[in-house]
Every structure is written in structure tokens, then in C-alpha cells.
Amino acid sequence: MANIPDELKYSAEHEWVAGDPLVGATVTVGITEHAAEALGDIVYAEPPTVGDTVTAGEVCGELESTKAVSELYSPVTGKVTEVNAALESAPESINADPYGDGWIFKVEVTATPKSLIGPEAYSALTD
């Protein structure tokens, strides 16, 4: 059973959001352990670029494993303020530590997200 931390919010596309996604706040985004396990060993991450505008529910990058490639969706709307540069040389952190070293990008939120769900609802989604 994949780990689903209580303190995070989730999207139906298997991203997590750390921090309260209020307008003006900056939140951290990654993919869930469930998603990382499904994808297999990630060998290449292409996050959005700092300064990009991302929109909740829309594609903003991609993740590639030996087995498959998966699009990366933004769970929130806003402006990208930082990307995890360590993923360039160590994309496997997304598998090893999806909620820690495997974070992918940070966003300054510009619109209140409407479709984020809590850990219990996300857990039900992955059953």
C-alpha cells in the first residue's frame, strides 16, 4: 500500500501539493508514491520552467521511466517559481523519496484551486 501523507492535498492526476494553496502563497508539487510506483524507475524528468504559467489540470511537463512516459499535470494555477534542479542528475529521487527529495516544482498560486482532494479521498481513488 502506497504511502499517502495526511498533511498533503492531492489531485486526481496523482500530484501532491504541500502548503495551503491560497492565492499569493507558494506551494510545492510532486507526484504521489502510488504514481511513482506505477510508472516504474524514472530516468528523466522534464518539469516546467521557472516563470512558466501553469494551469490546474493541464499538462506542464513529463516523466519518463524505462517502461513508459507520463505527462505531468499541474494541480494548481499559478506561476512557477522554482524547479528541483537535482532531478536533472537524480530523477530516481522521485521513486526513492516522492514526498521529499523527489519534489518537482514550486508555484505561486494565482487562483483558488477547485478540485484538490484530501488524503482519504485520494486513497479511495487509488484502491
Added chain:
Amino acid sequence: MTTLRSPLHDEHVALNATLVDFAGWQMPVRYSGDIAEHLAVRSAAGLFDLSHMGELSVRGADAADFLDYALVGRVSAVKLWGAKYTMLCNEAGGVIDDLVIYRRDWDHFFIVANASNKDRVVTELRARLGSFEATVDDISHQIALIAVQGPRSAQITASMCKLGADDIEAMKYYSGANVLLEGGIHAFAARTGYTGEDGFELFVAADQARAVWRLALERGTALGMIPAGLSSRDTLRLEAGMPLYGQELGEQTTPFEAGLGRIIAFGTDENPRGDFVGREALAAVKAQGVARQLVGLVGLGRRSARTGYGVTDAAGNQVGVVTSGAPSPTLGQPIAMAYVPVAMSEPGTVLGIDVRGRREEMTVTALPFYKREK
């Protein structure tokens, strides 16, 4: 349709494998991780459950002559206990399935077919029986197939034998023998596989599969062997340049296009061969040449080509299609196989791949991408 389960299903669940539906079967796609499993097979050994594969038994006084007529290879020339990679083609020369056949006796052949094609292979073979004195039996559900693949596979497989260990060590690639495993379990052991490494495939009765799986883990774990799933099997065979039915091979493809014309035996003046299904069409392809060719591609970037992606020329026009592609765990670069026009199939040719709307460049490379040291 009901999803079939391997006789090893409970072992996979106990090992916390990720299971996927594959050709109507629920099979392990990975246990610990795709790359770790891939590299274990290259450096030590991996243990695979291939019980989804189809097994057929062809017997009878005319079994060899019948298979000579039904398949593109000259099966009658296979020595006792020998194995041969061959194909079942249609009249137009298209590939219905690729097969490995094993000669278990002069009048007894054992055929391994792809899971997704097995029923079709049985139907086609029976339709080709005509007046040959032979029978075609589907014994898939009685048989489990467990493969030990990797440079330490001979040592591990020999250590599993109560009787026959010497035969394992002495066995040539693409041949087999009956052995008696520890616990008194009968197995047909063949030095064959689909990973580009040395390896053994153990055909055992389905109800003894769990005992054999556990025996293999007991003997192999200390030598670095780990269970390996279908995901690593796919990257291993891709590195080895081995075609996969449904991707590189299909009814619209001839063996020549796939670079496997050598497996078709037309016979020679000194050693003529009789008719076989697809002969006329395949002879015409041989005489005229092919329009497209399967090639290997290596990318310098990091984004991989995947099955179905378009291959483009310098102007951006689609000229071909990718059949398989992945980041190669051994090479650390994206590799792929694709069908392209013959004029673009020379090694060194740079081709574009439409990777989800963005062009990536890959270079045509001779297959295989990886060859083991012998």
C-alpha cells in the same frame, strides 16, 4: 474475458510484485524495480515466470514433415534435443507468430508460442495438417515456464538438479535436456531465452511450479539472482535487438522486413526443400527486395521514442514508425527499433522522431544494441 492466473500467482503476491494484465493473463511487471531487475540479468541472474506463454505438442510419424510444410524453417533438420527459432507465416508471407520449437523425440516436437497468438497458432497448424500423420495438442495449461537468465544461470540451474546437472553445464545454446530437479521434479530444461544473456528455460508441470520457483530462489539468491518481471524482460530483449510479436512482427510484416530472412529455408540445389506455406510470396519478396527495413536507433537526447511514434525525414514528413523504444538501462541512452524506407536504413543515418510533438534525433545503428561477451 476472464483474466488467467499463473500457477505462481500466490508467489508473486507474496513477493509484493506489481501485477498487470498481459495477453489475457495477470502477470508480474516488476518486483523490486525495472532497472535493478534488468541489471541483475546482465550481471548475475534474473528469475522469470513465463507461464503465460503457449506450449503445443506436435507428435506423429509425419510430425517433422508436417512442420516443414507449416513453418518457414526446416524443422526436420533439427537434431534430437535441439531447438530452433522459426515462424508461422500466412500465404502472403506475413508473420502469424514467431515460435521456438524443441525436438523432444524423432516424432515429437514441443512448440512455444506467444500467449496472445496461441489459439490462432493451434487453429492454423491444425488447418495445415491435411493428410500428414500428426496431432497438434495445446498443453499450455498443464505447463509452467520458469526462466533463469543471466551469466550465472548455468551455475544456478545446475544446482537445482538432482540428476542432470552435468547436462546443464555441457548444454549448447539452443538445445535442451530432461533433468530431474531436487524434490524429484521432472523438468525439460532448454538453454534458450529472450534477454540477450545465457539462460535456461524450465518447462515443468503446472502443479509443481511453486516448488521449482522456490527452489530457484533458494539456490539463486546467494548468487545475486532476483525475480524479474515483464518490464525488464522487454528492455532486455530490446537491447538484444530481439523482435516482439505485435510490435516488430505482425501479419502485415514479412520476416525479410524484420531482418530475419535468414530463418526462411528455401533449400538449395544440393539440399532442396519442398513446399511450405508462404513460400511463393516469400520467394518473391526475396527476389524483389523489401521497401522498408527494421533498424536500430540510438538517441543522443534523453527523451525516448516509444511504440507508434512517427519517424520523420529532414523536412518533417513521416517516413516510418517506431515499433519499440525505451531508455536503455545498459547503455544509458534512448534506444528504439523502427521500420524505415530502405534508403534511410544505413547505419549512421540521422532520423527525426516525433516525440509527443517535439522532434528528437536518433541515429541508425546496427542491431543488436547489446551483445554479451562469450
